[in-house]
Amino acid sequence: MDLIRHLRFFVAVADKGHFGRAAADLEMTQPPLSQGLRRLEEYIGTPLVHRTQQGAVLTSAGAQLLPHARSLIDDSDRFLTEAVRVAGARAVVRWGACVALPDRLLTACVAALCAETDAAVTTESGTTVDLIDAVRSGKCDFAVVELPTLVDGVEAGPVTKIPRWVVVPKDHRSAHIERPRFPMLSDLAFAAPPRAGNPGAFDAVRDLLRERGLEVDTTSAPDDRAVLAAVAAGTHFGMSTTRPGSAPGVAWLHLAPAATALQVRLVWRTGADIDRYVAALDRVVFRERVR
Known part of the structure; x- marks a missing residue:
């Protein structure tokens, strides 16, 4: 059964104290509302409301379970709202730059990455040791790091010397x-x-x-x-x-x-599908190389 839908029936009846008014509030007719509430009661094994000529009155179990029903419905609504946000969110390209990389080169790299994608580009600046750890762990997709350094556990591009x-x-x-x-x-x-x-x-x-x-x-x-x-x-x-x-x-x-000269190279996670980003950064860094 659709538990959240049937809990909405229960909460509406509890709030209105009347099946007819609850059905109108839910924009449905009364018979399927009443049938749905009975199905919920059978499912959980206890009556939730007393049906009277004047309307509906909560049972002791209904009064105790009503706050939990509201909470589940609220959680469901929040989940759906977040799901819509996540589905519509932009993809993110996460990259890192060692602190030795000059500002002019860092901003040129960001511009090159933005030109390659509609995704949001986020930049982490840090030490080479921290950036390689970030790439290994997946916190960064790729990074420009300073050499010499160990690059175990990541893929690495060619070395470039910057003045x-x-x-x-x-x-x-x-x-x-x-x-x-x-x-x-x-x-x-x-x-x-x-x-x-x-x-x-x-x-x-x-x-x-x-x-x-x-x-x-x-x-x-x-x-x-x-x-x-x-x-x-x-x-x-x-x-x-x-x-x-x-x-x-x-x-x-x-x-x-x-x-x-500052020696740098690009490192990235093994198997990462980032060829176009690697090529874009290589072009930027290559222009700065020692000639």
């Missing part, structure tokens, strides 16, 4: 000579994202600095904004994908551009 500059305070001695060298930065601390966010990338940069004759203390700076702020304060140097000249108080050095 990244060494940034120093504008008044630092290295900013005013034609051929600066890494050892000239020894009086500055190094502002860099925390190692936990991507141990491989962190260690690779520290190894590069040591190879170039520079041992430094490192200060945690979670993203490009924090790096540039520390540099502008006059006490740190760092590496940034922000283009030269766009931050007062900062100077950009052309030091070992191939070695300092």
Whole structure:
């Protein structure tokens, strides 16, 4: 039997206290209403109303069960409303971008994804470690992550190198000579994202600095904004994908551009049907590559 429909009969009779008025409220005739209520009573094994010449009076069981009947009907209505909303909701493309990805590239990626689909595009910014976990778990469909890093459990695209500059305070001695060298930065601390966010990338940069004759203390700076702020304060140097000249108080050095470039790649869930999105992001990132 259609339990919710028959519960509506019961609630209508209880509210109106009369079969005729309840039938009119439900826009039906009285006989099928009365028959339906009897069928409900037989189904649950107890009378719900006393039928009198004056109308209908709830039995003790009816009075006790009426609140539960209302609750079930309300839940049914909410379920149907939500089902309609879900059925009509836009699909969602969920992607992630590592914090090292420059703003200009992040917004270009979003624009490229929006051009590929009518779905809503949501972006998660985070560390490479967190983004790969998000892709593995299905929280993100795909992500642009920084290398080097482990990509176990996900599919991975080709590596692209994006220009990244060494940034120093504008008044630092290295900013005013034609051929600066890494050892000239020894009086500055190094502002860099925390190692936990991507141990491989962190260690690779520290190894590069040591190879170039520079041992430094490192200060945690979670993203490009924090790096540039520390540099502008006059006490740190760092590496940034922000283009030269766009931050007062900062100077950009052309030091070992191939070695300092930001290496990124796209990762996605195994079996995910995202070829067109991967192609769209590859086109955007490829335009920024180190030439």
